[in-house]
Amino acid sequence: MSAPASRPFYVAVGNEEKVFKAAFRQGLSVLLKGPTGCGKTRFLEAMAYDVGRPLITVSCHDDLTTADLVGRYLLRGGETEWVDGPLTRAVREGAICYLDEVVEARQDTTVVLHPLSDHRRQLPIERLGQILDAAPGFCLVVSYNPGYQSVLKDLKDSTRQRMVAIEFGFPTPDVEEKIVAHEAGIGADAAAELVRLAQAIRRVENGGLREVSSTRVLISAGRLVAEGLSPREAAAAAIAGPLTDDPHVSNGLREMIDAYLTGPEAGRGN
The missing domain is CATH 1.10.8 (Helicase, Ruva Protein; domain 3)
Incomplete structure (x- = not known):
């Protein structure tokens, strides 16, 4: 997915744009926290435009597997070939990968994010026996709604502490x-x-x-x-x-x- 031709309409309500761009320049992962429909996705679309990077969005759900994010072998034309998942494409291309409502995914799936979201910026692909270094411009962004999630659906501390948090509320x-x-x-x-x-x-x-x-x-x-x-x-x-x-x-x-x-x-x- 390419960056939009024009900047999506977004009105800043605080220092969220400044914090995001600083985190992006430093290669830090970002956690967007806030209620449903308060503008988290639109904010990220505007930021992708500002920093000139493609945006790849994944809507997380209970059945999301590591293979859905990273990739899998598929049978095509009688031959087996590897097909990158959205996370791997973002790592290779230096895109922004946005995992929307990340806590809806199983925790064993989100563990794959750990080496990407800390100083290593690497994605292990066990099926290929490879470790990919994130291309320049790659940024991992996740979002969730803390008020909606149950105690059983929450981000692990080990995941949270690898990210810069930006909190959203409804605008004035x-x-x-x-x-x-x-x-x-x-x-x-x-x-x-x-x-x-x-x-x-x-x-x-x-x-x-x-x-x-x-x-x-x-x-x-x-x-x-x-x-x-x-x-x-x-x-x-x-x-x-x-x-x-x-x-x-x-x-x-x-x-x-x-x-x-x-x-x-x-x-x-x-």
């Missing part, structure tokens, strides 16, 4: 309004309404929600508004619906939507 309201307006293509007033609703949802404690309204779902709601739905219709479909299946919790969210959002005539542009 003024920044989030700019992001929603830009990404959804809606007016400032409509974006501000959606952000006020999100702020209210995030303030509710023990509301029966596993996740609160993220910037991502606000953008989805904004895009529905841009297509002509009323803010209330858009929020019901893009915010309340995805956040819960519980009828009681859903009714509570819809009451908040009615309280914070205006009618069909609002929110269709500047």
Whole structure:
């Protein structure tokens, strides 16, 4: 995968860009911590553009094996040949390898990251009997949501201490309004309404929600508004619906939507 032709839209909320670029120049691995939908992936896309490196993304899951990351032999045309996995491609090409929600992968899989994420910057490939030195420009980045994971799904200390951590939260309201307006293509007033609703949802404690309204779902709601739905219709479909299946919790969210959002005539542009 090549670097994007133009810089992905990202608004910095702290010193995260400075920390990432310093870590990249020093060949350090990076851990992105923060809630779902707060901009971790978009941040990394922008950083890949800034440092001029391709970005290879892997969405981690329970069935992810070491072979899925490193590579395996495959039968092609009657012959067996080795095919690099995404991690190996990144090591060879000097790309940024992004392991999204890394704790979803089995711990015996993530152990392969240890020699890559410390001073050695090496990837052992046991099936080939090789040890690859990371090409210049290679960077290992992993992410996870500490508030969502269970005790049984957490990063080992031996993995954490090999990385530089950058913590993310939701942007301040003024920044989030700019992001929603830009990404959804809606007016400032409509974006501000959606952000006020999100702020209210995030303030509710023990509301029966596993996740609160993220910037991502606000953008989805904004895009529905841009297509002509009323803010209330858009929020019901893009915010309340995805956040819960519980009828009681859903009714509570819809009451908040009615309280914070205006009618069909609002929110269709500047």
